[in-house]
Amino acid sequence: MDAGAFAVKGWVSGKSYSTMAACTPRELDTANIDPWFFTGFTDAEGSFILRIRDNNKLSTGYSVQLGFQIGLHKRDRSILENIKSTLNVGVISDNGNSAPHPLHSCLRPRCGALQHKGDEVKGGGVNFRVVRFEDLRVIINHFDKYPLITQK
Numbered sequence: 001m002d003a004g005a006f007a008v009k010g011w012v013s014g015k016s017y018s019t020m021a022a023c024t025p026r027e028l029d030t031a032n033i034d035p036w037f038f039t040g041f042t043d044a045e046g047s048f049i050l051r052i053r054d055n056n057k058l059s060t061g062y063s064v065q066l067g068f069q070i071g072l073h074k075r076d077r078s079i080l081e082n083i084k085s086t087l088n089v090g091v092i093s094d095n096g097n098s099a100p101h102p103l104h105s106c107l108r109p110r111c112g113a114l115q116h117k118g119d120e121v122k123g124g125g126v127n128f129r130v131v132r133f134e135d136l137r138v139i140i141n142h143f144d145k146y147p148l149i150t151q152k
Helices: 025-029 035-045 074-087 133-145
Strands: 008-012 015-019 046-054 062-073 091-094 125-130
Touching: 035 046, 035 062, 035 074, 035 133, 062 074, 062 133, 074 091, 074 125, 074 133, 125 133
Parallel strands: none
Antiparallel strands: 008 015, 046 062, 062 125, 091 125
């Protein structure tokens, strides 16, 4: 088994299977993420964000922010650290006792709330975010080479 294998347990076609990780936890902490793993992980856990807000200080009356985010439970922080170190972009932030829903902004008209009751991840969360325009080019270039399967 190669050094990047992760422990897996589940059911496939009614049969039980499992594999054991061939690397130590320290090796996982410093491993580079395979580009197709990052694409698949984004299919499952990632979000692209377009945030439009009223802003009377601007001549247009609103501001626009683009972003990319993966939000996980705090116990999975090392996955986000591996992604960040592999891509060399983005920031990782803790969310205290709860993590916002991956979109982290309510889509209800005029709501503006960052989070609603029931949207949090119990036990605390952590987010990997990319919002700088130059850094978003890295994300876009990645998905040009390794396209998403699902539609985001």
